[in-house]
Structures are given as C-alpha cells and as structure tokens.
Amino acid sequence: ITPAQPARSSEDTRLTFFVGQSFDWLKKVMPESFDVIIIPETTSEITPGIYQQYLNALRHGGILIQQSDSLYNLPQLKATHQAMQSAGFHETQILHYPQPSFPSGWRAAMMAIKHGVFPHAREKDVFNKNFPTRYYNFDVHKAAFVLPEFMREELA
DSSP states (O other): OBSSOOOOSSOOTTOOOOBSOHHHHHHHSOTTOEEEEEEOSOOSOOSHHHHHHHHHHEEEEEEEEEEESOTTOHHHHHHHHHHHHHHTOSEEEEEEEEOTTSTTSEEEEEEEESSSOOOOOOHHHHHTOSSOOSSOOHHHHHHTTOOOHHHHHHHO
C-alpha cells in the first residue's frame, strides 16, 4: 500500500498493488487472501484495530511487514509492537538496516506473523546468492535480525 504509484519492474501476477488509504483497501479484501502484506511507509495508524484488519486479510502463517523509522524512534516501534501483539499476531520481529539516504542513516521494519514462528533464513540461498553486491552478504543478513540491548530491554 503506497500513496504514490509503485514502480513495477515486471508484471508478476502474484503481486497486487493498491494505491490509497489502507482502511479503504482492507474493507474490500477477502479474509485470509494474502501471504504477505508490506506497508512501505511509516503510518500514524498504530492501533490494534487496523492491525486486526491486516491479520484478517492474511492466510495462516501470513506475514505483515510495517516499515518504520529507525531503531532510535523507540516510542513508535514499541507502539507498533504492542498494537500488533494486541491485534493477535503470534510473533513480532524487528528488522533493522542501514539506509544512508534516511536522516538517521538507519532504518527499521516491524514484521508480524499470523500463526507460528518466523522461519529461519534460507541461509544457503543468502550465502550463495547469484547476484553481485557490494554491501549485502550472509553476515549482514543475519545481523539485521539481532537487536541491540536497549531494544531488547524496551520490548521485554
């Protein structure tokens, strides 16, 4: 869901794009119809009610990914974490990564899974990636899921 028209590199029929307000979109979707929902912008709609609607739209084991500011915006991350848990998501996980163009230089996303636990990274695929990178590697991938101590304390 994005306020601007997304760039499409391919016409993959597995993808559905929606441009507009999330609550308008959520009214129209069939329950349990999505495997993954990505919300690419930080939202002010941090309520269990909106996340309950996302939960209903996801299939069993479906994953919601909510982009956030940085790890340093503790109130927002904590509110998102609590709202997702209150809505009924089984597990949440923060993913953080550098983004030099972002004001703090560091970005975060909150992931939530409807049922079950997050699967382990496909380590062989990450380690043996078939595309060149100058930054991304297996260790960077693993580190994105490790929280600094101050975040563990905040979310405990």
